[in-house]
Amino acid sequence: MPKPTKGPRLGGGPAHERLLLANLAAALFTHKSIQTTETKAKRVRPLAERLITFAKRGDLHARRRVLSVIGDKEVVHVLFTEIAPLVAEREGGYTRITKIGNRKGDNAPMAVIELVLEPVTKKATSVKKSAKAESATPAPAAEETPVEEAPAEETPEAAAADAAVEETPDDAPAADAADETPAEEKSE
Known part of the structure:
Protein backbone atom coordinates (compact mmCIF):
# COMPACT_ATOMS: atom_id res chain seq x y z
CA MET A 1 0.00 0.00 0.00
CA PRO A 2 1.43 3.39 -0.88
CA LYS A 3 2.33 5.74 1.90
CA PRO A 4 -0.35 8.42 2.31
CA THR A 5 0.59 11.75 0.77
CA LYS A 6 0.99 14.93 2.71
CA GLY A 7 -1.73 17.50 2.40
CA PRO A 8 -5.40 16.85 1.72
CA ARG A 9 -6.42 13.21 1.59
CA LEU A 10 -9.27 11.47 -0.13
CA GLY A 11 -12.11 11.48 2.36
CA GLY A 12 -10.34 12.30 5.63
CA GLY A 13 -7.57 10.47 7.45
CA PRO A 14 -5.04 7.98 6.19
CA ALA A 15 -7.04 4.95 7.35
CA HIS A 16 -10.15 6.14 5.54
CA GLU A 17 -8.12 6.82 2.39
CA ARG A 18 -6.65 3.30 2.54
CA LEU A 19 -10.15 1.78 2.83
CA LEU A 20 -11.51 3.98 0.05
CA LEU A 21 -8.72 2.97 -2.35
CA ALA A 22 -9.13 -0.71 -1.42
CA ASN A 23 -12.86 -0.50 -2.18
CA LEU A 24 -12.18 1.23 -5.51
CA ALA A 25 -9.67 -1.49 -6.44
CA ALA A 26 -12.14 -4.23 -5.48
CA ALA A 27 -14.84 -2.59 -7.61
CA LEU A 28 -12.37 -2.30 -10.50
CA PHE A 29 -11.52 -6.01 -10.33
CA THR A 30 -15.19 -6.98 -10.05
CA HIS A 31 -16.58 -4.80 -12.84
CA LYS A 32 -13.40 -4.42 -14.99
CA SER A 33 -14.24 -0.71 -15.40
CA ILE A 34 -15.44 1.98 -13.01
CA GLN A 35 -16.35 5.65 -13.28
CA THR A 36 -14.92 7.93 -10.60
CA THR A 37 -13.22 11.29 -10.20
CA GLU A 38 -9.88 11.85 -11.90
CA THR A 39 -8.12 12.26 -8.56
CA LYS A 40 -9.39 8.94 -7.22
CA ALA A 41 -8.61 7.19 -10.51
CA LYS A 42 -5.04 8.49 -10.44
CA ARG A 43 -4.64 7.42 -6.81
CA VAL A 44 -6.09 3.90 -7.25
CA ARG A 45 -4.02 3.10 -10.36
CA PRO A 46 -0.70 2.28 -8.58
CA LEU A 47 -2.51 0.18 -5.98
CA ALA A 48 -4.46 -1.79 -8.58
CA GLU A 49 -1.39 -2.42 -10.71
CA ARG A 50 0.60 -3.60 -7.68
CA LEU A 51 -2.19 -6.02 -6.73
CA ILE A 52 -2.33 -7.36 -10.30
CA THR A 53 1.43 -7.92 -10.18
CA PHE A 54 0.95 -9.97 -7.01
CA ALA A 55 -1.82 -11.92 -8.74
CA LYS A 56 0.50 -12.72 -11.64
CA ARG A 57 2.91 -14.35 -9.17
CA GLY A 58 0.05 -16.55 -8.02
CA ASP A 59 1.61 -18.08 -4.90
CA LEU A 60 0.03 -18.31 -1.48
CA HIS A 61 2.01 -15.43 -0.02
CA ALA A 62 0.91 -13.11 -2.84
CA ARG A 63 -2.72 -14.20 -2.35
CA ARG A 64 -2.53 -13.42 1.36
CA ARG A 65 -0.95 -10.01 0.72
CA VAL A 66 -3.72 -9.08 -1.72
CA LEU A 67 -6.32 -10.42 0.71
CA SER A 68 -4.88 -8.18 3.46
CA VAL A 69 -5.51 -5.12 1.27
CA ILE A 70 -8.85 -5.98 -0.31
CA GLY A 71 -10.40 -8.26 2.33
CA ASP A 72 -13.00 -9.89 0.06
CA LYS A 73 -12.19 -13.50 -0.84
CA GLU A 74 -14.45 -13.52 -3.90
CA VAL A 75 -12.74 -10.48 -5.43
CA VAL A 76 -9.29 -11.96 -4.71
CA HIS A 77 -10.40 -15.21 -6.37
CA VAL A 78 -11.56 -13.31 -9.48
CA LEU A 79 -8.28 -11.40 -9.56
CA PHE A 80 -6.12 -14.53 -9.34
CA THR A 81 -8.16 -16.85 -11.59
CA GLU A 82 -9.64 -14.57 -14.27
CA ILE A 83 -7.64 -11.33 -14.50
CA ALA A 84 -4.08 -12.58 -13.86
CA PRO A 85 -4.05 -15.11 -16.76
CA LEU A 86 -5.32 -12.44 -19.16
CA VAL A 87 -2.47 -10.06 -18.32
CA ALA A 88 0.24 -12.71 -17.85
CA GLU A 89 2.21 -11.59 -20.93
CA ARG A 90 1.83 -7.88 -20.21
CA GLU A 91 4.78 -6.31 -18.36
CA GLY A 92 2.86 -3.39 -16.91
CA GLY A 93 0.19 -0.87 -17.75
CA TYR A 94 -2.70 -3.03 -16.60
CA THR A 95 -5.07 -0.07 -16.26
CA ARG A 96 -6.23 2.74 -18.54
CA ILE A 97 -7.66 6.08 -17.41
CA THR A 98 -9.92 7.97 -19.81
CA LYS A 99 -11.19 11.46 -18.94
CA ILE A 100 -14.91 11.87 -19.64
CA GLY A 101 -15.70 15.45 -18.69
CA ASN A 102 -17.18 17.05 -15.61
CA ARG A 103 -19.93 15.79 -13.33
CA LYS A 104 -23.21 17.66 -13.62
CA GLY A 105 -23.85 18.26 -9.91
CA ASP A 106 -20.58 19.66 -8.63
CA ASN A 107 -18.55 20.03 -11.85
CA ALA A 108 -15.93 17.55 -10.61
CA PRO A 109 -13.63 16.20 -13.36
CA MET A 110 -14.61 12.57 -14.00
CA ALA A 111 -12.71 9.65 -15.49
CA VAL A 112 -13.19 5.99 -16.32
CA ILE A 113 -10.52 3.61 -15.08
CA GLU A 114 -10.55 0.20 -16.73
CA LEU A 115 -8.44 -2.92 -16.92
CA VAL A 116 -6.48 -3.46 -20.14
CA LEU A 117 -7.25 -7.11 -20.93
CA GLU A 118 -6.41 -7.12 -24.65
CA PRO A 119 -3.54 -9.39 -25.66
CA VAL A 120 -0.15 -7.76 -26.13
CA THR A 121 0.87 -7.17 -29.76
CA LYS A 122 4.56 -7.06 -30.51
CA LYS A 123 5.88 -4.10 -32.46
CA ALA A 124 7.70 -4.64 -35.75
CA THR A 125 11.45 -4.12 -35.64
CA SER A 126 11.78 -2.12 -38.84
Missing part, protein backbone atom coordinates in the same frame (compact mmCIF):
# COMPACT_ATOMS: atom_id res chain seq x y z
CA VAL A 127 9.70 0.40 -40.75
CA LYS A 128 9.38 -1.82 -43.81
CA LYS A 129 8.03 -4.76 -41.84
CA SER A 130 5.51 -2.56 -40.01
CA ALA A 131 4.23 -1.20 -43.33
CA LYS A 132 3.78 -4.77 -44.61
CA ALA A 133 2.02 -5.79 -41.40
CA GLU A 134 -0.44 -2.91 -41.66
CA SER A 135 -1.30 -3.60 -45.30
CA ALA A 136 -1.54 -7.39 -45.07
CA THR A 137 -3.76 -9.57 -42.95
CA PRO A 138 -2.14 -11.44 -40.02
CA ALA A 139 -2.39 -14.93 -41.65
CA PRO A 140 -0.51 -14.06 -44.89
CA ALA A 141 2.11 -12.13 -42.90
CA ALA A 142 2.88 -15.32 -40.98
CA GLU A 143 3.21 -17.23 -44.26
CA GLU A 144 5.58 -14.62 -45.74
CA THR A 145 8.10 -15.05 -42.93
CA PRO A 146 9.19 -18.60 -43.92
CA VAL A 147 9.38 -17.50 -47.56
CA GLU A 148 11.80 -14.72 -46.60
CA GLU A 149 13.92 -17.13 -44.56
CA ALA A 150 14.11 -19.74 -47.33
CA PRO A 151 16.11 -17.57 -49.79
CA ALA A 152 18.50 -16.64 -46.99
CA GLU A 153 19.21 -20.35 -46.45
CA GLU A 154 19.65 -20.97 -50.20
CA THR A 155 22.09 -18.09 -50.61
CA PRO A 156 25.17 -20.10 -49.50
CA GLU A 157 24.21 -22.88 -51.93
CA ALA A 158 23.79 -20.39 -54.74
CA ALA A 159 27.16 -18.84 -53.85
CA ALA A 160 28.76 -22.31 -54.00
CA ALA A 161 27.13 -22.92 -57.40
CA ASP A 162 28.40 -19.54 -58.65
CA ALA A 163 31.90 -20.39 -57.41
CA ALA A 164 31.74 -23.70 -59.29
CA VAL A 165 30.64 -21.82 -62.41
CA GLU A 166 33.61 -19.43 -62.18
CA GLU A 167 36.07 -22.32 -61.87
CA THR A 168 35.04 -23.95 -65.16
CA PRO A 169 37.32 -22.94 -68.04
CA ASP A 170 34.78 -23.26 -70.89
CA ASP A 171 31.80 -20.96 -71.37
CA ALA A 172 29.46 -23.77 -72.49
CA PRO A 173 29.65 -25.83 -69.27
CA ALA A 174 29.20 -22.61 -67.27
CA ALA A 175 25.95 -21.96 -69.11
CA ASP A 176 24.83 -25.54 -68.34
CA ALA A 177 25.64 -25.05 -64.66
CA ALA A 178 23.69 -21.77 -64.64
CA ASP A 179 20.70 -23.56 -66.19
CA GLU A 180 20.85 -26.30 -63.52
CA THR A 181 20.88 -23.86 -60.61
CA PRO A 182 17.29 -22.56 -61.09
CA ALA A 183 16.06 -26.15 -61.50
CA GLU A 184 17.60 -27.05 -58.14
CA GLU A 185 15.99 -24.03 -56.49
CA LYS A 186 12.59 -24.90 -57.96
CA SER A 187 12.78 -28.46 -56.65
CA GLU A 188 13.54 -27.29 -53.11
Whole structure:
Protein backbone atom coordinates (compact mmCIF):
# COMPACT_ATOMS: atom_id res chain seq x y z
CA MET A 1 0.00 0.00 0.00
CA PRO A 2 1.43 3.39 -0.88
CA LYS A 3 2.33 5.74 1.90
CA PRO A 4 -0.35 8.42 2.31
CA THR A 5 0.59 11.75 0.77
CA LYS A 6 0.99 14.93 2.71
CA GLY A 7 -1.73 17.50 2.40
CA PRO A 8 -5.40 16.85 1.72
CA ARG A 9 -6.42 13.21 1.59
CA LEU A 10 -9.27 11.47 -0.13
CA GLY A 11 -12.11 11.48 2.36
CA GLY A 12 -10.34 12.30 5.63
CA GLY A 13 -7.57 10.47 7.45
CA PRO A 14 -5.04 7.98 6.19
CA ALA A 15 -7.04 4.95 7.35
CA HIS A 16 -10.15 6.14 5.54
CA GLU A 17 -8.12 6.82 2.39
CA ARG A 18 -6.65 3.30 2.54
CA LEU A 19 -10.15 1.78 2.83
CA LEU A 20 -11.51 3.98 0.05
CA LEU A 21 -8.72 2.97 -2.35
CA ALA A 22 -9.13 -0.71 -1.42
CA ASN A 23 -12.86 -0.50 -2.18
CA LEU A 24 -12.18 1.23 -5.51
CA ALA A 25 -9.67 -1.49 -6.44
CA ALA A 26 -12.14 -4.23 -5.48
CA ALA A 27 -14.84 -2.59 -7.61
CA LEU A 28 -12.37 -2.30 -10.50
CA PHE A 29 -11.52 -6.01 -10.33
CA THR A 30 -15.19 -6.98 -10.05
CA HIS A 31 -16.58 -4.80 -12.84
CA LYS A 32 -13.40 -4.42 -14.99
CA SER A 33 -14.24 -0.71 -15.40
CA ILE A 34 -15.44 1.98 -13.01
CA GLN A 35 -16.35 5.65 -13.28
CA THR A 36 -14.92 7.93 -10.60
CA THR A 37 -13.22 11.29 -10.20
CA GLU A 38 -9.88 11.85 -11.90
CA THR A 39 -8.12 12.26 -8.56
CA LYS A 40 -9.39 8.94 -7.22
CA ALA A 41 -8.61 7.19 -10.51
CA LYS A 42 -5.04 8.49 -10.44
CA ARG A 43 -4.64 7.42 -6.81
CA VAL A 44 -6.09 3.90 -7.25
CA ARG A 45 -4.02 3.10 -10.36
CA PRO A 46 -0.70 2.28 -8.58
CA LEU A 47 -2.51 0.18 -5.98
CA ALA A 48 -4.46 -1.79 -8.58
CA GLU A 49 -1.39 -2.42 -10.71
CA ARG A 50 0.60 -3.60 -7.68
CA LEU A 51 -2.19 -6.02 -6.73
CA ILE A 52 -2.33 -7.36 -10.30
CA THR A 53 1.43 -7.92 -10.18
CA PHE A 54 0.95 -9.97 -7.01
CA ALA A 55 -1.82 -11.92 -8.74
CA LYS A 56 0.50 -12.72 -11.64
CA ARG A 57 2.91 -14.35 -9.17
CA GLY A 58 0.05 -16.55 -8.02
CA ASP A 59 1.61 -18.08 -4.90
CA LEU A 60 0.03 -18.31 -1.48
CA HIS A 61 2.01 -15.43 -0.02
CA ALA A 62 0.91 -13.11 -2.84
CA ARG A 63 -2.72 -14.20 -2.35
CA ARG A 64 -2.53 -13.42 1.36
CA ARG A 65 -0.95 -10.01 0.72
CA VAL A 66 -3.72 -9.08 -1.72
CA LEU A 67 -6.32 -10.42 0.71
CA SER A 68 -4.88 -8.18 3.46
CA VAL A 69 -5.51 -5.12 1.27
CA ILE A 70 -8.85 -5.98 -0.31
CA GLY A 71 -10.40 -8.26 2.33
CA ASP A 72 -13.00 -9.89 0.06
CA LYS A 73 -12.19 -13.50 -0.84
CA GLU A 74 -14.45 -13.52 -3.90
CA VAL A 75 -12.74 -10.48 -5.43
CA VAL A 76 -9.29 -11.96 -4.71
CA HIS A 77 -10.40 -15.21 -6.37
CA VAL A 78 -11.56 -13.31 -9.48
CA LEU A 79 -8.28 -11.40 -9.56
CA PHE A 80 -6.12 -14.53 -9.34
CA THR A 81 -8.16 -16.85 -11.59
CA GLU A 82 -9.64 -14.57 -14.27
CA ILE A 83 -7.64 -11.33 -14.50
CA ALA A 84 -4.08 -12.58 -13.86
CA PRO A 85 -4.05 -15.11 -16.76
CA LEU A 86 -5.32 -12.44 -19.16
CA VAL A 87 -2.47 -10.06 -18.32
CA ALA A 88 0.24 -12.71 -17.85
CA GLU A 89 2.21 -11.59 -20.93
CA ARG A 90 1.83 -7.88 -20.21
CA GLU A 91 4.78 -6.31 -18.36
CA GLY A 92 2.86 -3.39 -16.91
CA GLY A 93 0.19 -0.87 -17.75
CA TYR A 94 -2.70 -3.03 -16.60
CA THR A 95 -5.07 -0.07 -16.26
CA ARG A 96 -6.23 2.74 -18.54
CA ILE A 97 -7.66 6.08 -17.41
CA THR A 98 -9.92 7.97 -19.81
CA LYS A 99 -11.19 11.46 -18.94
CA ILE A 100 -14.91 11.87 -19.64
CA GLY A 101 -15.70 15.45 -18.69
CA ASN A 102 -17.18 17.05 -15.61
CA ARG A 103 -19.93 15.79 -13.33
CA LYS A 104 -23.21 17.66 -13.62
CA GLY A 105 -23.85 18.26 -9.91
CA ASP A 106 -20.58 19.66 -8.63
CA ASN A 107 -18.55 20.03 -11.85
CA ALA A 108 -15.93 17.55 -10.61
CA PRO A 109 -13.63 16.20 -13.36
CA MET A 110 -14.61 12.57 -14.00
CA ALA A 111 -12.71 9.65 -15.49
CA VAL A 112 -13.19 5.99 -16.32
CA ILE A 113 -10.52 3.61 -15.08
CA GLU A 114 -10.55 0.20 -16.73
CA LEU A 115 -8.44 -2.92 -16.92
CA VAL A 116 -6.48 -3.46 -20.14
CA LEU A 117 -7.25 -7.11 -20.93
CA GLU A 118 -6.41 -7.12 -24.65
CA PRO A 119 -3.54 -9.39 -25.66
CA VAL A 120 -0.15 -7.76 -26.13
CA THR A 121 0.87 -7.17 -29.76
CA LYS A 122 4.56 -7.06 -30.51
CA LYS A 123 5.88 -4.10 -32.46
CA ALA A 124 7.70 -4.64 -35.75
CA THR A 125 11.45 -4.12 -35.64
CA SER A 126 11.78 -2.12 -38.84
CA VAL A 127 9.70 0.40 -40.75
CA LYS A 128 9.38 -1.82 -43.81
CA LYS A 129 8.03 -4.76 -41.84
CA SER A 130 5.51 -2.56 -40.01
CA ALA A 131 4.23 -1.20 -43.33
CA LYS A 132 3.78 -4.77 -44.61
CA ALA A 133 2.02 -5.79 -41.40
CA GLU A 134 -0.44 -2.91 -41.66
CA SER A 135 -1.30 -3.60 -45.30
CA ALA A 136 -1.54 -7.39 -45.07
CA THR A 137 -3.76 -9.57 -42.95
CA PRO A 138 -2.14 -11.44 -40.02
CA ALA A 139 -2.39 -14.93 -41.65
CA PRO A 140 -0.51 -14.06 -44.89
CA ALA A 141 2.11 -12.13 -42.90
CA ALA A 142 2.88 -15.32 -40.98
CA GLU A 143 3.21 -17.23 -44.26
CA GLU A 144 5.58 -14.62 -45.74
CA THR A 145 8.10 -15.05 -42.93
CA PRO A 146 9.19 -18.60 -43.92
CA VAL A 147 9.38 -17.50 -47.56
CA GLU A 148 11.80 -14.72 -46.60
CA GLU A 149 13.92 -17.13 -44.56
CA ALA A 150 14.11 -19.74 -47.33
CA PRO A 151 16.11 -17.57 -49.79
CA ALA A 152 18.50 -16.64 -46.99
CA GLU A 153 19.21 -20.35 -46.45
CA GLU A 154 19.65 -20.97 -50.20
CA THR A 155 22.09 -18.09 -50.61
CA PRO A 156 25.17 -20.10 -49.50
CA GLU A 157 24.21 -22.88 -51.93
CA ALA A 158 23.79 -20.39 -54.74
CA ALA A 159 27.16 -18.84 -53.85
CA ALA A 160 28.76 -22.31 -54.00
CA ALA A 161 27.13 -22.92 -57.40
CA ASP A 162 28.40 -19.54 -58.65
CA ALA A 163 31.90 -20.39 -57.41
CA ALA A 164 31.74 -23.70 -59.29
CA VAL A 165 30.64 -21.82 -62.41
CA GLU A 166 33.61 -19.43 -62.18
CA GLU A 167 36.07 -22.32 -61.87
CA THR A 168 35.04 -23.95 -65.16
CA PRO A 169 37.32 -22.94 -68.04
CA ASP A 170 34.78 -23.26 -70.89
CA ASP A 171 31.80 -20.96 -71.37
CA ALA A 172 29.46 -23.77 -72.49
CA PRO A 173 29.65 -25.83 -69.27
CA ALA A 174 29.20 -22.61 -67.27
CA ALA A 175 25.95 -21.96 -69.11
CA ASP A 176 24.83 -25.54 -68.34
CA ALA A 177 25.64 -25.05 -64.66
CA ALA A 178 23.69 -21.77 -64.64
CA ASP A 179 20.70 -23.56 -66.19
CA GLU A 180 20.85 -26.30 -63.52
CA THR A 181 20.88 -23.86 -60.61
CA PRO A 182 17.29 -22.56 -61.09
CA ALA A 183 16.06 -26.15 -61.50
CA GLU A 184 17.60 -27.05 -58.14
CA GLU A 185 15.99 -24.03 -56.49
CA LYS A 186 12.59 -24.90 -57.96
CA SER A 187 12.78 -28.46 -56.65
CA GLU A 188 13.54 -27.29 -53.11
